[in-house]
Amino acid sequence: MSRWRPILGPAAAGLVLMILSHPRVAQSLVGWLGEAPRRALGLDYLAALALHHLVLAGGGLVLVALAGLGLGIAATRDGGAPLRGGIDTLAAAAQAVPPVVVVALALPILGFGGPPTLLALLCYGVMPVLRGTVGALEAVPREAREAATAMGLTPLQILARVEMPLAAPAIVETLRTALVLAVSTAAVGALAGAATLGTPIVAGLQNQNMVPMVQGAAATAALAFLCDAAMLGLAALTRR
Amino acid sequence: MAQGLSSDPRVRTARGTDSGRIGAILAAIAFLASLYGLPLLRLAANRLVVGDPVFAEGNFGMEIHAAAGLVVAAVLIFGGRRANLGGAGAVTLLLTAVALLALGLGATAADLISGEPPAARASLAAGAWLAFAFLAVALAIAVARAGRSWLGPFSIGAVLLFLIVAGRAGAFDGLSLAVELRARRDTVLDAILQHALLSGGALVLGVLGAGLLALWRRGQGFVEMLVGGIQVVPAVALLGGLVALASGLLHAVPVLRAAGLSALGPFPALVGIAAYLLLPLWRGLRLALRAPDAATLDAATALGLTPGQVLARVRLPIGAPILIGALRVAAVQSIGLATLGALVGAGGLGQVVFDGMAQFAPDLILLGAIPVIGLSLAVESGLSRVERAVRRHAA
Known part of the structure; x- marks a missing residue:
């Protein structure tokens, strides 16, 4: 039971925020804050936005995971040493370009909607995953690898049967951070016209309409916490 | 220089084949590919539309080709055994290449819009941005190989100073970015x-x-x-x-x-x-x-x-x-x-x-x-x- 405990906090936070995004609750909350409780967003519209948000963030996570894991595995092979030197520098450089800026810069080239958001997800997510993967694979004890070689396993078998299982918990942890980043970046994508839970926040801020803004903010945060809880669950499964 | 060579402890950088050298060669190849393969500028009727691509072939003066030559020369210097001397030489060549490329782009942009209506804009295109990015990568590698900690800030300062002085002199006035900056x-x-x-x-x-x-x-x-x-x-x-x-x-x-x-x-x-x-x-x-x-x-x-x-x-x-x-x-x-x-x-x-x-x-x-x-x-x-x-x- 104890290995499921870390999930409780984020899951509870997610559920509370989900209730907060309900039209009735958000309306009375805004009324209680002293603003005029105007029309709220319907549940079905909110659910459609949440689904699109999740698809965008999930798609981004898949791309980020493929690129980050692939490059991370390549960089930790024997011939990959030249790659490793540049990774930290590149990671620092990528961090200097905030997702909003990537979305903004990609807007004239890729147009409105999902594509600039996906590009921002990739730019911002790949380097942390790559760095995490390299760290996780380098932390695999040398003895384990040597023992596998002595048993006559091929390099590919060593990767699949020894290195990846040993590195799995750390890699899942990296992917958890990447998913939270992806949910956050997808919300920023609303600025480029992607229909996500960020859309009511941005529109509400522009029109001074507090109810949809509170709903959007609570729903976005709820989605992030629930994704976090799901990845923590996955991490608990890999740790065993 | 000579005393720096003997006192520098980084023997590692003096090896013939290391990751820095491979990285420099890759950066140079990518630089040449983006310089000659992608559009360097886009000429548009106004600031809001995406313009027609302008390639290096036939549209640019000698500056662009000279910059390409300098980058090739800089990478050849990396082959030398004296890495820190070669690094310092390469930094000089690459900085000159940055300046030439910027001047060439500015001059061609001014040429392009001189015969057009006032709303026309010449903006930097993918090739130019990538060329500058790969030049920056090559410069970073060269600075690291030169093994002097002041060379990095010095290079950045030199580039900034050059851009400001040349910009004040009007060398980039044809570029849309400079027009936008002047307005705001x-x-x-x-x-x-x-x-x-x-x-x-x-x-x-x-x-x-x-x-x-x-x-x-x-x-x-x-x-x-x-x-x-x-x-x-x-x-x-x-x-x-x-x-x-x-x-x-x-x-x-x-x-x-x-x-x-x-x-x-x-x-x-x-x-x-x-x-x-x-x-x-x-x-x-x-x-x-x-x-x-x-x-x-x-x-x-x-x-x-x-x-x-x-x-x-x-x-x-x-x-x-x-x-x-x-x-x-x-x-x-x-x-x-x-x-x-x-x-x-x-x-x-x-x-x-x-x-x-x-x-x-x-x-x-x-x-x-x-x-x-x-x-x-x-x-x-x-x-x-x-x-x-x-x-x-x-x-």
Whole structure:
């Protein structure tokens, strides 16, 4: 039971925020804050936005995971040493370009909607995953690898049967951070016209309409916490 | 030069085949490919439409080809065994290539729009941006190989000085980015100042908050959950929530409104940004305070130091590199997050970016984006230098 405990906090936070995004609750909350409780967003519209948000963030996570894991595995092979030197520098450089800026810069080239958001997800997510993967694979004890070689396993078998299982918990942890980043970046994508839970926040801020803004903010945060809880669950499964 | 060669301890860089050399060759090939394979400029009827591509072939003067030649020469120098001498030579050649490329692009842009109506714009296209990016990579490798720590800041300073002097002289007047900057110089300068104030203020607020949280000994488990939980909340959502809370607070305590606070503006942005900085700062502070080992602390106590003196003379000096590392991470995050501050009306460079998005004007977006990236890179490299210096000093 104890290995499921870390999930409780984020899951509870997610559920509370989900209730907060309900039209009735958000309306009375805004009324209680002293603003005029105007029309709220319907549940079905909110659910459609949440689904699109999740698809965008999930798609981004898949791309980020493929690129980050692939490059991370390549960089930790024997011939990959030249790659490793540049990774930290590149990671620092990528961090200097905030997702909003990537979305903004990609807007004239890729147009409105999902594509600039996906590009921002990739730019911002790949380097942390790559760095995490390299760290996780380098932390695999040398003895384990040597023992596998002595048993006559091929390099590919060593990767699949020894290195990846040993590195799995750390890699899942990296992917958890990447998913939270992806949910956050997808919300920023609303600025480029992607229909996500960020859309009511941005529109509400522009029109001074507090109810949809509170709903959007609570729903976005709820989605992030629930994704976090799901990845923590996955991490608990890999740790065993 | 000669004495630098004999005293330089980095023998590693003198080896014939290392990752730096391979990286330099790859960067040079990528540079040539983007210079000759992709459009360098786009000529458009006005600032809002995407223009027709202009390639290097036939449209440009000698500057472009000379820049290409210099890059090839610089990479050939990497083959030499004396890496640090070759590195310094390569840096000189590459810096000249940057200048030639910029001048060539400016001259051709001026040529292109001279026969067009006044609204016509010549803007930098993918090939030019990628060429500059790969030149920067090659320069970074050359600076690293030269093994002199002042060469990096010197190169950046030289490029900036050249761009300012040549820009003042009108060498880039044909480029759309320069036209956009001329029209909004004051707005952009104000935005840079606002951005610096916003991110700096949030950093100060974050340091104060992290310090208070670290002082609360009993509640560290709760604090960890709190600052970790904030990281999960997407920034757009946190800012929205803070605006709602601030407006509620202003309704409950109207005196605050009289004091000049408002629900939109820098107030929620500062609090929101600072909230994200709590995690790196609090974690850094805790690690830094725990950095000295038990024997050192025992010795300090045995010498008769009071707890306050132990903190000031033992814990903080030993933990200083960790603290500065945390400050570096937080400062870079702060500059990036401040871009979103414009969403709640806090101004800054994000406002320029959002204006550009609203008008669909790529060069206006760039005008806001380039200073953000420049600020973060400057803070990142500056503070990591301080971090290394303090670490050497402590060791």
